Amino acid sequence: MICEKYVFNWQGAVLLKNILLIFSNILLYTFFMNLSRLPKKDTIIYIANNFMEKQPILFSGIKPTGRPHIGNYLGALKNWVELQHTHNCIYSIVDYHALTIEIKPVELTANILALAKTLLAIGIDPKKSTLFIQSHVPEHTELAWIFNCMTPVAEMERMTQYKDKAKQHKKNINMGLFDYPALMAADILLYRAEAVPVGEDQLQHLELTRIIAKKFNNRYEKYFEEPQAIITKAKRIMSLTDPAKKMSKELGESSYISLLDSPEQIRKKIMKTVTETSTSKTGNMSPGVLNLIELLNHFDNQKASQEYANQYNKGVIKYAELKTAVADTLITYLKPIAEKYNDISDIEVKNILRDGAVEAKDIAQKNLKEIKNIIGLI
Numbered sequence: 001m002i003c004e005k006y007v008f009n010w011q012g013a014v015l016l017k018n019i020l021l022i023f024s025n026i027l028l029y030t031f032f033m034n035l036s037r038l039p040k041k042d043t044i045i046y047i048a049n050n051f052m053e054k055q056p057i058l059f060s061g062i063k064p065t066g067r068p069h070i071g072n073y074l075g076a077l078k079n080w081v082e083l084q085h086t087h088n089c090i091y092s093i094v095d096y097h098a099l100t101i102e103i104k105p106v107e108l109t110a111n112i113l114a115l116a117k118t119l120l121a122i123g124i125d126p127k128k129s130t131l132f133i134q135s136h137v138p139e140h141t142e143l144a145w146i147f148n149c150m151t152p153v154a155e156m157e158r159m160t161q162y163k164d165k166a167k168q169h170k171k172n173i174n175m176g177l178f179d180y181p182a183l184m185a186a187d188i189l190l191y192r193a194e195a196v197p198v199g200e201d202q203l204q205h206l207e208l209t210r211i212i213a214k215k216f217n218n219r220y221e222k223y224f225e226e227p228q229a230i231i232t233k234a235k236r237i238m239s240l241t242d243p244a245k246k247m248s249k250e251l252g253e254s255s256y257i258s259l260l261d262s263p264e265q266i267r268k269k270i271m272k273t274v275t276e277t278s279t280s281k282t283g284n285m286s287p288g289v290l291n292l293i294e295l296l297n298h299f300d301n302q303k304a305s306q307e308y309a310n311q312y313n314k315g316v317i318k319y320a321e322l323k324t325a326v327a328d329t330l331i332t333y334l335k336p337i338a339e340k341y342n343d344i345s346d347i348e349v350k351n352i353l354r355d356g357a358v359e360a361k362d363i364a365q366k367n368l369k370e371i372k373n374i375i376g377l378i
């Protein structure tokens with residue numbers, strides 16, 4: 001009897017061992033099969049994602065409407081680079097959004113490539129992040145239509161960017177301009193992103209994205225995260241020619257410093273900056289001076305920033321010296337970016353964008369299929 005029990009247990013142990021062996025072999029097989037199928041992402045990242053806690057998904061986009069300036073960089077793009085260490089980042093050149101304003105085809109094509117190269121030059125690393133062109137993943141516009149059918153017109157009418165742009169482009173108030181936030185919500189929610197680094201002016205659009213996510217979750221089932229904005233310290237970099245207004249491509253060449261401006265252009269524009277304005281008489285630091293002192297701070301020259309702020313408070317500041325310090329700081333900071341930009345070929349950047357679209361599509365197709373399923377489309 002004792003002997004029979006012993007034989008039974010022994011057989012059971014062998015059976016268990018064999019089951020475990022088969023199971024672990026299946027796991028290993030799937031792991032290495034996936035590894036060999038990976039498009040391009042680092043093997044290390046894949047292994048890390050499998051064995052460590054997953055990083056939160058982050059999405060952001062930028063329009064290819066011209067050369068990015070230091071306002072874009074400090075308000076959004078610098079953050080994009082840093083967030084690559086802590087998030088699973090998906091970055092898009094949102095070309096469909098650029099169509100809401102009239103733009104020549106050759107200009108649009110050139111802007112897209114120049115913007116992609118600039119993003120790589122500032123430190124967006126395609127091994128860590130997904131970088132792609134919005135129109136290469138048609139699921140964005142498909143989801144935007146679904147969101148159109150859930151978004152009250154009244155919510156869209158509240159959008160200040162729409163109101164501002166409608167005033168600026170009176171002859172071209174098109175449906176795309178009005179519907180812009182639905183496509184932006186689709187960009188973000190298509191990847192079920194939790195975090196969105198943007199400048200302050202985009203907070204209203206992000207709030208609408210959360211409203212759409214909530215509406216969908218309540219009407220159907222909880223599917224979307226309600227994404228949170230990540231804002232930088234440099235909320236509003238002001239125009240060099242009119243420091244009461246936000247730095248923007250639309251205020252003319254001399255009002256902004258492009259990330260690719262030559263040292264001569266940078267010096268010329270900074271030396272012409274408006275410093276004293278009527279508001280300087282009120283006792284507060286004039287917005288032009290404040291902008292320059294803040295630029296020193298944001299471009300890693302905190303010592304000079306503090307020094308000129310002290311000089312201003314004591315009434316001994318010399319604006320020509322402040323401007324020279326800002327120009328020198330900017331020229332030193334931007335030089336490696338321009339060098340890296342010039343090293344990237346068109347073919348190289350096109351390959352990166354093509355691979356990025358494959359990675360983005362992988363997620364977009366899976367998620368859109370689930371979304372369609374939830375709302376009853378077959």
Ligand code: AMP
Pocket residue numbers: 062063071072073074075076077197198199200201202234235236237238246247248
């Ligand atoms: P845009 O050039 O309008 O497509 O903006 C791209 C990103 O840069 C957005 O997240 C904006 O909020 C941000 N941005 C644009 N201009 C400024 C500025 N002057 N100061 C800070 N952030 C800005």
Ligand code: TRP
Pocket residue numbers: 059060061062063094097183184187188196197198202205
């Ligand atoms: N609307 C943004 C801007 O003007 C660009 C954008 C489009 C965007 N889709 C996005 C930003 C999704 C963040 C996430 O700057």
